[in-house]
Amino acid sequence: MLHDTSGLSGTLSSAGIDLLYARDWAETRMEGAVKSKGTPTEPEPSVAADDVLKEARRLSVRFPKSSDTSENAALLAALCRPGLAFTKDQLQTFPLTEKMVLEMFGTAVEESGKAANGSAKPGKTGSVLATYCTDKTAQAEAGKLDPILGRDKEVRQMVEILGRRTTPNVVLLGEPGVGKSALVEGFALNIAQGNVPERLKGARVFELDIGALVAGASYKGETEDRLKKIIKEVQQYPNAILFIDEVHVLMDPQGSAGKGLADILKPELARGGLTVVAATTNEEYRKYMERDDAFARRFGVVRIEEPDPDMAARMLEAILPNYQKHHKLGIENAAIIGAVELAKRYVKDRCLPASAVGLMDQTMSAVRLLMDTSGSELEKLEKELDGLTGANQQGGVDLAKELDWFELRMGRSLSPILLAMLEEGKKEESSGYPASRDPQGPYCAVSRPLPMRSGRRSTTRMW
Known part of the structure; x- marks a missing residue:
């Protein structure tokens, strides 16, 4: 339940849960459990395991049916209830409680559904975003991001483009290492600290994990379905920004993602229903984005140059x-x-x-x-x-x-x-x-x- 494949780890990590400690705690309890002797032909669950499964089925009504992780969240909540799988004394050292799981996964997705009406609380992420995206604003609020220095001009240009009424999308162009991702992280830090224009206050920056998006797809079109769900969930927030690093991967017909993913973004960008900050190198931009004029013209370009040694030293x-x-x-x-x-x-x-x-x-x-x-x-x-x-x-x-x-x-x-x-x-x-x-x-x-x-x-x- 605590590993990345469960779909829960992203939300748990954003909430400040120490996943490494929680996994070590669980593995220690598993190693200390009494193992059954022999190899039964039809293994049956223990009484405790059966009780946990029954409680998970009972708790499942507390989680949205539309969520892909509802079953895992319900099972985790049942495991956190004292007297079922673990005693009350054992669970005192576990960093999660049943109430915390219900609040994070039962309430989070429901509130994200309210976001379309503008009543969602910032910082709550649903299951799809938690699985395939990283909330950079939440990381900034937790003090996990580094400040930026010497990029005032680039930040101003990015904020100006994001303030447009139409096509408020940015593509950051620069050679590897100049700090494209760092610029977005610094922007998220400014949002968390309130150092942004009124229109961008309370915004959330979600970084798309392209590797997780394409990994483990079991049928044709599953990656496209995942991206559609991500876009739908991002749009439920009143002021969300989707950051796509290495955006050219979505446009490479020979790549693992396939060109179809960029085609999914085009209509949303054309309607203005999605705000995107993309990043790529100058070479990849000319090779892929410039050739697709319908996609490229939806973005305002911000070029990031390599700093001189004196400025680089001050950045360090x-x-x-x-x-x-x-x-x-x-x-x-x-x-x-x-x-x-x-x-x-x-x-x-x-x-x-x-x-x-x-x-x-x-x-x-x-x-x-x-x-x-x-x-x-x-x-x-x-x-x-x-x-x-x-x-x-x-x-x-x-x-x-x-x-x-x-x-x-x-x-x-x-x-x-x-x-x-x-x-x-x-x-x-x-x-x-x-x-x-x-x-x-x-x-x-x-x-x-x-x-x-x-x-x-x-x-x-x-x-």
Whole structure:
């Protein structure tokens, strides 16, 4: 019930439920359950399972019949009722209650049906949107999105187009990595904070997951049916925006989605019954969208250029606190500038700022891993080296050959960052700790003592 295939995970996640913990909780209870011995030819449900199924059938009337996930939601609600599958004490540590499930799935779809009359509460998502879309506004309200900087011109252009009376649709054009998706996330963050014109206040931004849309289609036309349901549900909201990243996938006749999906969007865009923000690259736009004039003329174009290195560095500074919080590391401004310069020089498949963000994120992750594991790794290597030295003293060991093999394995197993630190440590032992570096100052590398080895003498230094 808690996995993506059930259709419930999207709504649960948007409501702030920790799905990883809930799944671990359920798996732990399943592992601890008493397994029946033997393999019966006709397995029968246990008394508890039968009670859960009966309660789920009784609760099914509380969920809309039109919902594809009503049965799963009813079953989840029954599992959350104390005394059926689990005791009251066991369910105290489970992050869901029967009442919460009824409110999220029984009420959410009903309220989305009221949205056509303008009485729905923002933030409530029905089953189809929860399965195939992500509520970016809900993520912004939960503090899960990064702010944007240096894109005021592009945001203004996008808001101007969205304010049109006719064809209020936007297509964002830019090379991979310039921040098309980030621009939409920043726009959703502005909506959540109320920093938008009156017409857009209370709007919801739903991002279409094209992969989920086409995955698992069991009959011809099922993907088209799914998209029609999504459009219908989005239209029930008084002020909803559908974000379609990589929109050219819907227009590629050789692609997994097929060209028919774009044809479904055309009449809705022509009537003005659907507001869409699309994103694609310049090449894909010329290859697919420009050739389909009936589709392309429904969109206003916003071009996003790659920022210069100075602006890219400031963009990284704006989102840096979220990465520092995630990795639990500090980072110097010089490292940000270095990430931008190295990304611009060596990363060719993506533009700034995404290339620099990816480089900074991976480096901080590597340092975090280094801090968490370096002590035990070095201790293990020191013990192995001591064993080689002892074996050599007893004779019968080709020490030079074994040390070459040891050095080769050490170079492959240890982090390149740690190897560089070890090498620098050897050079500094003769001159002492460098006076130019403040041991107490912030640094993105290691912020706790690491054992350093030089010959038979062991030292400790702070980097």
